[in-house]
Amino acid sequence: MNAAAGQRTGAAVALPRGPLIGFATGSVGMGIWVTVPGLLLLYFLTDVLAVTPWLAGLALLLPKVADVLLHPWVGHRCDVEQARRGDRRRLLLLGCALPLAFAALFAVPGGLTGAPAAAWVAAMFVVGNLLFAVYQVPYLATPADLRIGYNERTRLMAFRMVVLTLGILASGLLAPLLVGDDATRDSYQRMGLLLAVGMLLAMLVGAVGITRLRRVARVGASTHDGGWPALRSTLRDRQFRALVASYLAMSTTTHLVLAGVPYYAAYELGRPGLTTVLVAAFLAPALLVTPVWLAAARRFGKQRALLAAQSTFAGGSLVVAVGGSAGLPLLVVAVAVLGVAFAGIQLLPFAMVPDVVRAAGGTAGAGTYTGVWTATEATGAALGPWAYSLCLAASGFVASSADVTVPQPALALDAIRWGFGPA
Template identity: 55%
Template sequence: MTAARTASPRAGRGALSAYAAGSVGMGVWVTVPGLLLLYFLTDVLGVPAFTAGLTLLLPKVVDIVVHPLLGSRSDREARRIGHRRRMMRAGVLLGVAMAAMFSVPPGLTGGAAALWVGCWFVVGNLLFACFQVPYLTTPSDLRVGYHERTRVFMFRMVLLTVGLLGAGVAAPALAAAGGRGDYARMAVLLASVMAVSAAVAVGGVRRLTDECGFRMPGVQAGHSSPAGLRAAWRDRDYRALVLSYLFTGTTTHLFLAALPYVTEYVFGDPRLTALFMGLFLGPALFAGPVWTAWSRRHGKQRGLLLSQGVFAAGALALLPGAALDGAAGVVVTAAVVMVMGVAFAGLQLFAFSMVPDVIASAGASKAGAYTGVWTAAEATGTAAGPYVYSAVLAVGGFVSSTAGAPAAQSGTALTALLVGFTGVPALLMSVALWFQRRYTLDAAP
């Protein structure tokens, strides 16, 4: 790592901002399905909880296979034409899938509605993968050093937070009335933001590589996807980082999926979803630079372990707030959610900025394959979180309903709802922390 920390090119703010703009659309795609799709299925379309969870999980099986393949293809494309931007252009179409997924034809409920949503979710995930894999590989392609990679990801984290925050507040607010038309209009509006974001990012990648130089993948890059997978799995540090992030992503997306249920059935006010999401994601706007300064002094590994520990403790601390009545419960929950939001910013910044460090150690020829495995793990976590929560709801006997008519829930169902929101995330994040402690590549500079 010593050579990686020597003097290196420094990207301009304009190029970094244009590149990071792609994270706005990524934030929308990650947030809206993660936050609202499970609730949309169970409480608007009348899909049983367990079936709704499968609807979100099964499309991700495609991602597990496709992402590493796209990573290898991205390496071959970079070798052949000198850049990875061709695949990224598919991201401009991602908004079409978003709009269609929430625009379920009138009359479709239950299993038929789940099939419609699931099919469009597959299409959206494929388009997202085509954009995400080369986009996230870009920092590994740059001829920059250890700290400059963190700076690149700090810019990306800020714009990602803008996307997460904007979607996290706007989406539930636009769909607050609960009708199918409200969800459809919300999706169409945010889809336009996603298209613009992807288009700007394609130009940003060009500017960033022009300023910092492009590290061409080696001649062995991308010839064998299975070989790339085996190489990634044999890399001890990369394996620890990926498994840790798999459980981290599962935890954070479970939290997102559970939030609308908590505001509806515990606090009795679905409008609180937008408030809590704002409090959760808002701190990340200032926490990113703070975490970046932390990493320069203490190292990324320590920052990531601290973020994981705080998030796990915060999940357990949510239970007292949910047990309080009225405004007191809302205030306590809001305070805990803000602290968890600061930890969430660290989870994203440190984990993503450590991937190029592993790639730099393993060799640039593996960049696409390693990134493909990483994004496959990320996609698995985004689906596993809502699925785990839906399974907890199903075990508790949660009753699904259609728009405008929330069903009365039993005490067992409400208990399951709360345990899934507090205890289960704490347990999953503890597993993530256990894996992360096995990472040895990073050290405080």
């Protein structure tokens, strides 16, 4: 984007592949946290725990509201750690407790249904979101910390995007498979425990990778202590505000799509098992097209490439809204088109953030900028499922427990399709 135009001639350090892969691996744990709750948690609440759609939406939304304050505060603490200790490692290691919260999220005590079950999930979501911020903020501050150039920062984030997509794809496929078609409390709990182990291993590898990267591209000392003045300065950055507003809309839309996948497969296509197929169609293309988006960013600029990704996503969503009458092959192709766009939507904004930080005068406030950015991402992750839950609630969707099947009104079936598409 224009903010980064002056950064194209940054330091010529080329990051080694090994530390790059180590750094990127850390995003697998974060990908599991963002993907699996976004994909299954709303369905888990309404169709297993018998939580009404409006309350289920609130249980997912309200914990994320706290992120608006938590993430910038974590960003401030992140900058303090960098100024006083010369690194952000302590926060990273503390954030490695996130898998415990993930496992607890799906381990709802037996007998809890309705509002009490929603309260449990909301409480575990709050704890998990805080731990997620504690890991994610210093993790994403790394590209701005390193003394590397404009294109090398994009390369670093491209490595992250490919590995992140592998993690999202694996967890997006494994989670529904581990839950199975029966979708019982026990199967959700088993899924949570198994994926939590993978999260922990990936996040520890990421912490080691960051340490190695900081040795290769040495980070200068900082005297910046963050705080409210730094936050005000960040929010006054016009280019950063524009990027944040754009990404909020994109994050909300992509998480709405994820939340709608299980409903679309179960009610529109009549086969819950197709959740895995749709998730694969959505995520697999990113493994192939991320290098294409990287090349497009270098050739045309990150901003133009991002606009192309957004337009592609909008076009694919219109086809999906047609529903089962379009035929399964065409729908899978349309979802794959959404996945191609998703790769650009994930890569390019994240590659722009360190450019904006550098354009603002250096790396001192990278944690504060990143805290605001991750708060935006978390807000979109909450607004998407909440918006879909509102569609269900307004249409009269009937919640149920795992062992009960209830007929849905025609308006609810329409809402499932249209909420998943152009909404």
